[in-house]
Amino acid sequence: MDRQLLEIGAQALRKIALNEDTKNHVLTNPALFQLFKKAANRYIGGETLEETIVKVNAFYKLKCSIEFMGESTRTEEESNFAADEFIRIAEQIRLQKLNATISLDLSHIGLAVSNELCLKNLNSICQEASKSNIEVIISAEGTERTDAILEVYKQGIKTYDHLAITLQAYLFRTKEDFAELIKEKGRIRIVKGAFQTAEGLSIPRGEKLDEVYLDYIEQLLMQHHKCSIATHDAKIQEKAKQLIQKYKPEKENYEFESLFGIGNGQLFLLKDEGYQTKLYFVYGKEWYLYLCNRIAEYPMNIFQALGDIIEE
Numbered sequence: 001m002d003r004q005l006l007e008i009g010a011q012a013l014r015k016i017a018l019n020e021d022t023k024n025h026v027l028t029n030p031a032l033f034q035l036f037k038k039a040a041n042r043y044i045g046g047e048t049l050e051e052t053i054v055k056v057n058a059f060y061k062l063k064c065s066i067e068f069m070g071e072s073t074r075t076e077e078e079s080n081f082a083a084d085e086f087i088r089i090a091e092q093i094r095l096q097k098l099n100a101t102i103s104l105d106l107s108h109i110g111l112a113v114s115n116e117l118c119l120k121n122l123n124s125i126c127q128e129a130s131k132s133n134i135e136v137i138i139s140a141e142g143t144e145r146t147d148a149i150l151e152v153y154k155q156g157i158k159t160y161d162h163l164a165i166t167l168q169a170y171l172f173r174t175k176e177d178f179a180e181l182i183k184e185k186g187r188i189r190i191v192k193g194a195f196q197t198a199e200g201l202s203i204p205r206g207e208k209l210d211e212v213y214l215d216y217i218e219q220l221l222m223q224h225h226k227c228s229i230a231t232h233d234a235k236i237q238e239k240a241k242q243l244i245q246k247y248k249p250e251k252e253n254y255e256f257e258s259l260f261g262i263g264n265g266q267l268f269l270l271k272d273e274g275y276q277t278k279l280y281f282v283y284g285k286e287w288y289l290y291l292c293n294r295i296a297e298y299p300m301n302i303f304q305a306l307g308d309i310i311e312e
């Protein structure tokens with residue numbers, strides 16, 4: 001019953017997140033803006049790169065990934081604007097000698113306009129990033145984009161070794177994608193998968209998915225292929241630790257990765273135990289959607305948000 005109620009709440013939040021009227025109301029009403037922003041601050045680096053770098057520096061001893069939030073950019077101009085911001089991230093990581101990588105959604109830099117535009121922008125970002133070997137990690141998006149994302153990645157990895165890709169363990173198709181992409185040098189980040197899919201395309205959360213997730217991680221560790229274990233699931237992290245002890249990958253070949261604001265205590269413990277870890281920061285003006293998604297995927301976070309809102 002409790003689970004059912006939480007699921008109803010989560011579905012409602014997903015709808016609220018996508019409702020433009022509600023979003024505009026929150027963002028243009030000063031009182032609501034302040035309240036929601038306080039709740040969002042737990043999960044975001046800030047609205048700007050500069051604010052984010054202050055937070056990144058606070059966690060300096062921990063490796064970080066930085067993303068300028070956004071997706072599904074519909075025009076060439078907006079896509080180029082986003083790409084310029086990612087170039088600025090790469091410049092600042094280099095100039096400020098941050099221990100950081102870049103994460104991005106290809107649909108933020110042009111994929112929703114055309115593959116060509118996206119590739120052009122990805123090239124510019126990777127060129128700047130390659131000046132100091134900064135890794136650029138491509139995120140996984142909804143299933144309607146998976147083919148296009150993997151196509152752009154396969155093009156990009158021909159030129160840039162430091163390009164990496166995210167695969168969603170919950171998709172049945174990932175088995176074949178994984179078998180193909182493990183032949184490339186780029187790091188593979190394994191996530192469970194965040195998007196709703198059409199029926200028959202994905203494995204629901206549960207033991208089967210955990211098994212599949214760990215199987216991908218085991219294959220990557222066994223082959224000493226660069227990988228990221230991107231989950232907040234303590235059970236999986238525990239089992240991954242055993243696999244790391246078994247296969248003894250080089251330091252640069254694996255990392256535990258968590259989103260800023262979620263399960264960070266677990267990540268710090270992993271770091272204290274000597275494992276490679278990375279914290280993923282997002283920043284930008286699109287924090288409203290990001291906040292709703294973080295609550296929707298784990299509805300108990302609504303209580304955390306309430307606590308954050310009333311905190312002085």
Ligand SMILES: Cc1cc2nc3c(=O)[nH]c(=O)nc-3n(C[C@H](O)[C@H](O)[C@H](O)COP(=O)(O)OP(=O)(O)OC[C@H]3O[C@@H](n4cnc5c(N)ncnc54)[C@H](O)[C@@H]3O)c2cc1C
Pocket residue numbers: 138139140141166168191192193194195205230231232233234257258259262263280294295297298301
């Ligand atoms: C670094 C990183 C990058 C990602 N990139 C992508 C991507 O490119 N594409 C994509 O589809 N998905 C991405 N995701 C999201 C991912 O697919 C999952 O939806 C998300 O991580 C939740 O699944 P989980 O494995 O962490 O744990 P779940 O199976 O969802 O939950 C297991 C346990 O983890 C804890 N937990 C999980 N989520 C939360 C939360 N929000 N708040 C508090 N506790 C929580 C709870 O204790 C929960 O019981 C990314 C996740 C990470 C960490």
